[in-house]
Amino acid sequence: MRLALRGGNTLERVALRANLVPTPAAEAWGGIAASGVLVAAVRTGVVARLASAPARTEEIARDLCLAQTPTRLLVDCLIASGHARRSRDGTVRLARRDRRWLDPESEVGVARFVNSCGDYFDWWRDLDRLIETGASVEHHERGPEDPYWRRYILGQLDLARLSAPEVARRLVLPENAGSVLDVGGGHGWYSATLCRRHPALTATVLDLPGSVRVGREVIEAAGLAHRVTFAEGDARYAEFPEGQDAVLCFNLLHHLTESEIPALLARAAKALKPGGTLAVLDAFADPPRPGRVWGRGRGRANAAATHLALFVRLTSGSTVYTPAELQSWLRGAGFDPARRVRSARIPGLALYQACKSW
């Protein structure tokens, strides 16, 4: 894929620059191939095996009870795409730069997020149906026992572990803050990180039943069940418990429609004590500029945000909103103007914090 788009030798690079290469064909074919290889390598345990010790492909297939030839072809793809290396003795290991991201032992690993991306293939396949009819997938409507929730929420946990320490550091809570309501908090990791930083704080995570089941396990395993508790509810309609010092709305607004958000923010304002703070972490819309979602170069973050807007329309019937829309909804709910908390560590996401001064 990288070869096809960037050109492997001088001739190919010249052809690419002269627009003699059908890059749309390479993108349509290679995008899903690159994703499929990574997802399968995680789901079958090949990535974890390569992370644990170098091995020959026959050993990997034997140890994991996989089919020999497809396993060899899969590992070849990991090598070709730079995720694994073959040594002179014929053993294969995870590439050094990927250990950080794909080793299941890594504290910043995203293998569970890669795993969850396997659920997206069917959804993207139905994109033309969305465009033709406007009908979205509505993935949050699955029953709470569906194994999908575990893949989804643990994938989100992987991403949250990357940004939670910085978010907790930068979020200014009222002095002696004792309570936080984490709306759509899923795994509860942002709440847990805030509680670790503020010893007097306890958190309530309000989320759909499928997410709550997984979140409770995550928080119990972290030994924080006495500080972070869960409540099942639909954030679009639930009454929020009052007397909160802070309300978090992290990566939730892009799952809600424009008509649902103002009412939710009004309930958040009602739940807060005077002087309390509302924090919104989300991806925000950016007018589209040319760029690619993967690979190098300027415009990649913009391309990712633009594709995310379509993805959330496909999967939740909503979209990502502009900072101006957020400010206007916050004003309508009685908040002071929100300040943007800048961060270099959480590309693609922006954190806004607004105070209830009345």
Ligand SMILES: C[S@@+](CC[C@H](N)C(=O)[O-])C[C@H]1O[C@@H](n2cnc3c(N)ncnc32)[C@H](O)[C@@H]1O
């Ligand atoms: C993208 S995840 C974000 C999880 C977490 N806040 C974070 O930032 O990592 C979206 C979360 O919102 C929850 N959610 C979506 N729609 C909801 C609704 N109507 N009511 C309550 N929670 C909802 C999902 O279950 C999921 O936990």
